[in-house]
């Protein structure tokens with residue numbers, strides 16, 4: 001088991017896929033998946049890594065899909081953001097069952113349910129060893145939780161944004177659609193943007209490029225992958241600015 005000395009990063013922003021939370025079901029939240037994630041997050045907290053979390057909402061609602069089905073787009077996006085709040089509350093529950101202290105903040109005020117987002121308080125909680133879950137995305141329609149994760153990661157001065165998803169990295173094309181796609185170990189934001197590689201939304205990529213925030217994309221259901229990354233292993237794909 002790695003110790004505090006083995007960790008390469010002090011503070012991370014971990015973006016978890018909402019879609020993965022439903023496990024083998026077509027919709028909703030599988031508590032077994034949450035418990036597994038809580039265990040892996042607990043390993044990081046155990047070696048002193050400060051963990052900020054953003055969870056997607058794709059297991060419940062996405063504005064674009066609701067819009068395609070006939071709803072107003074902004075209403076759909078509001079529903080998508082509320083879905084991320086539900087996922088965040090479920091994750092807090094799983095973390096607390098594993099005795100990991102956590103606080104959920106929301107970009108949309110929800111008095112009596114959870115705290116409104118406050119950057120300085122979030123940093124203080126992270127420094128105190130609490131997991132801080134940033135919910136309700138950016139609070140604005142037409143964005144995604146990828147952008148929210150990069151935004152919060154930059155705001156709380158994380159060392160790295162980690163995107164935990166269904167695929168094990170960034171490929172030359174969507175590997176779910178093109179079996180001949182090849183995986184990158186490392187690439188620059190310029191390449192992601194110019195080749196329009198779709199693993200993360202391009203707004204998020206632009207934000208990270210501008211603020212020099214590295215992003216690592218990796219497979220969420222690979223046991224131990226998270227700890228491997230924190231201790232410096234080459235899991236998934238690293239996206240960063242080209243050295244000058």
Ligand SMILES: Nc1ncnc2c1ncn2[C@@H]1O[C@H](COP(=O)(O)OP(=O)(O)OP(=O)(O)O)[C@@H](O)[C@H]1O
Nearest residue numbers: 017018019056058165170171173174176197198199
């Ligand atoms: N070039 C590419 N390399 C890797 N994956 C790609 C690429 N282009 C598209 N993808 C797709 O992007 C998906 C990941 O992005 P997406 O944000 O949709 O999923 P997610 O992490 O599950 O998010 P959510 O939280 O919304 O459920 C992968 O499952 C993959 O199929």
Ligand SMILES: O=c1ccn([C@@H]2O[C@H](COP(=O)(O)O)[C@@H](O)[C@H]2O)c(=O)[nH]1
Nearest residue numbers: 056057063077080081137138143144145
């Ligand atoms: O800043 C944001 C973040 C999210 N949304 C809406 O929520 C859903 C769910 O998020 P995913 O990133 O797709 O998992 C998203 O599709 C948007 O509809 C938002 O409006 N603003």
